[in-house]
Amino acid sequence: MLFYAVQYLAHTISNTSGFITEYLDMLQEEEDGNRFCSLTKENAVKRRRIMFARTYYLVFTRTTGEPGNPINSLIIALLKLFEARYKVIEHKKTLEDVAKLPEAATQTVDLAAQLDTHIAVLRLFGGMMMLGREQWQDTGVVDKVALEGARPMPRRRKLRKLDLNIPIRAEGALDTGRPRASKRFTASTA
Known part of the structure; x- marks a missing residue:
């Protein structure tokens, strides 16, 4: 993209x-x-x-x-998901049990888990399409x-x-x- x-x-x-x-x-x-x-x-x-x-x-x-340009919002939202995913990967390298992470980090884990399926990305694209012609x-x-x-x-x-x-x-x-x-x-x- x-x-x-x-x-x-x-x-x-x-x-x-x-x-x-x-x-x-x-x-x-x-x-x-x-x-x-x-x-x-x-x-x-x-x-x-x-x-x-x-x-x-x-x-x-x-x-x-x-x-x-509204595509900036889409890219920022995707980068937020990717950032969470890579933070979880780094935690897993240094910490065996992700369940032992502090509360703020569990939110990161939940955010990263959205990339386990395509649903979050499809919703982001759907939201961009719903902005309306005048936004684009x-x-x-x-x-x-x-x-x-x-x-x-x-x-x-x-x-x-x-x-x-x-x-x-x-x-x-x-x-x-x-x-x-x-x-x-x-x-x-x-």
């Missing part, structure tokens, strides 16, 4: 292809070979705001550049596709072993047999 939204809707990030690469294609690797999402995506989940290049927050605007007025596609002229990512590349503090490209995961960190690859890039 975010991949297509930043391509076709007006927003505050001027370097769209750089953002797409950083957010969707980069990953981090630990010494034991475990891979996880980019720092940009990790920060989005932890802070409920998508930041790029340390100073620019991704905010969708109306096609006029004015604030007020002037939030249509921009005149030009934001990634026009961008070079497509290569389909296969050997995964390079890099310093742990430097993110690596996710497309290398295609040759490793391990799950990819990015779902961006479609039939059009295959």
Whole structure:
């Protein structure tokens, strides 16, 4: 959803292809070979705001550049669920019994559990559809596709072993047999 939204809707990030690469294609690797999402995506989940290049927050605007695109509310609601899910995952790594969490944390567990099915996400999308036409007025596609002229990512590349503090490209995961960190690859890039 975010991949297509930043391509076709007006927003505050001027370097769209750089953002797409950083957010969707980069990953981090630990010494034991475990891979996880980019720092940009990790920060989005932890802070409920998508930041790029340390100073620019991704905010969708109306096609006029004015604030007020309702898709921002949807993204914030989704990030709230993801944040809860990752907090629970971290607690489970350090604490065997989730039932021993303090009361405030049990609310986080309940929030995270909403992602166990598709119901919460379907409700969020349904709520967005119910906003009415006037809320979505002037939030249509921009005149030009934001990634026009961008070079497509290569389909296969050997995964390079890099310093742990430097993110690596996710497309290398295609040759490793391990799950990819990015779902961006479609039939059009295959």
